[in-house]
Amino acid sequence: MFRNIVAMWIVLNAAQTARIHAQDAYELKIPLGLKAMKLPADNPLTAAKISLGKQLYFDKRLSIDNTVSCASCHDPQKGWSNGTPFATGVRNQVGGRSAPSIINAGYQTRATFWDGRAAQTKRRSNNALEAQALGPIQNPIEMDMKLETLIPKLNKIEGYRKQFQAVFGTDATADGVAKAIASFERTVLSGNAPYDRYKAGDKDALSEAAQRGRRVFFNKANCSACHIGGNFTDNGYHNIGIGTDQDKPDPGRVAVSKLEGDTAAFKTPTLREIARSAPYMHDGRFKTLEEVVNFYDKGGIKNPQLDEELYPLKLSDQDKADLVVFLKEGLSSPEYPDTKPPKLPE
């Protein structure tokens, strides 16, 4: 009897110790050029939680037929996007928008998705990533996994159940899944690019062409009207005309905001690692950055809600070439987060 009690005490104590260890804070290393990240107060980063989130992110068992993971459409090998115009989900279903890169998604604190429909739950809660994380899992075109199916499925995988217990003190829950995946995504960072080092004073960090392109970017080409800040995005929504040339244009942000001016407006994406994340635009219509620059040079596609920042730029061929060099060379980090899939629990 006594030995059983002692054995039980040891087991409980070990579990408690593991849980305490799992709560050890994780210090996010912010690369040069990026600001400190604002984290949700109810989801502090821990190494164990990030590890759990990474496994969930790469695990196809989170989809209904075990064929699609988050990484299928947001692949580290493809700029954390998927290399095709549209994302392909379970049963080879094709979505209507491209898969945005996960790079620096932790800075999307207020809202995520192209139309910003996954928003923080209250002002300054900074939990838009948590609000987003369960969306693709449940989306019938993407992973088609109902939460009431997913959670028992995860809890049958002992490796997951133990980790959820250690990290959250409970078996797997939808809230825990969202928090773990969001925590992992916050570690996918790109900074310390040649542009950042140039800005910090290393005048040799950018080639001469990239330096010229930088000047075009921040002035004549008007790129920084929207692609601003450390993450090269204003996190706003703009109508640049993409999609308005279709028979049934994607409504974009207006579906969420109900403001007429948001018709066919989409979230400004980061330009970090842009050389890796082709094709471009929310409908993936451009294969190259040269095509993108030509599109903006023409002033976008005219429509009633075209953003006032879009107008013919009259860039010279040299301007365009330099701008592309800046985008490719200046914003590609030698510390690209080339994350490999982890071993998944059984």
Added chain:
Amino acid sequence: MRLLSFPSLAILSLLWISAVRADHHVETVLDGLNNPCGVAIQPETGDVFVADSAAGKVVRVKDGKASDVIVEFPLGSYGKGPKFAIGPLGLLFLDKNTLVVGGGGAADGEELLSVFTIGDAGADAKKADAAEQTFKLEGKDELKGEGNFYALTRTETHVYVTCNGDDTKGWVARAAIKDGNRLENYERYLATKEATEVDAPVGIATSPDDASSKFIVVGQMGEINQEGDSLLTFYSEDKKMLLNLETGLNDITALAYSTKARGSRKQLYALDFSWLDTKQGGIFRLVDDGKGGVQAKKIAGLDKPTAMAFGADGVLYVTVIGTKEEGAEKEAGKLLKIAADSVDGEVAE
């Protein structure tokens, strides 16, 4: 977010921590205005002048009635849906008879900052092209032309103007005051978007006379389709950013310090237009949150507020665009008045 220690403490001490509650009292002084976007109080008389923007004129409001002072300003539009017709925007008196008007109806680079000599009440209205002085900020080389001179404020030596031409820079411009009633050297001054990485300076104020240091405070509006991204940014007169604070407000359109001290300090107020959800708009007192940041305390809900000015008696005048009812003939814009003792209150949350 930049937090700097020494100036921060001095500035934050101006944001009084208030627990005072009072019933706010908002009174309509004048209705039927068409997108009013500017308001100023005439020195000596206390008359209220309003930029009746979409009507293309500046009016004097006396005893609840408007009379034209300057007319026939050019008109343009702002926004993509909803769209608002706009003409004259910011107003500022240099002295009793000298009014500076920021234009909003012309193309960027052609927009005018105009200095008018105005007559006493009852004088004939002037035309907009009869200004004593006009200034432009034209495009040149890589500089884009400036326009939409939203809000004006002043120190003893300079007039400061928020602009919305070059969306990569977000300029606050300034002009030197010459001989008390003329301007010179109108130039781009502070690149606020470069400094804050957030769009569009709109509201602006300068340090109140009870401040221990001189500064300029800018309300950075943020994206109109994004909530809670308006900033409050303090700069020294030598352009150094002193403090950059998130406010949680959606779209700051105006800032003003009260003319009467409440408690021990003059208070800073902000108007929030709140494009995304205009029901959240209103006037807010910005107070120190005790944690190095700022908290916006709602004084009253207002329907698309655009500009405000305190009278010497502490009364606050606010212009709102309002919402025109279907079939209504009258425009929905109003000049509102909030009594001095009501400005000190706040709405229970």
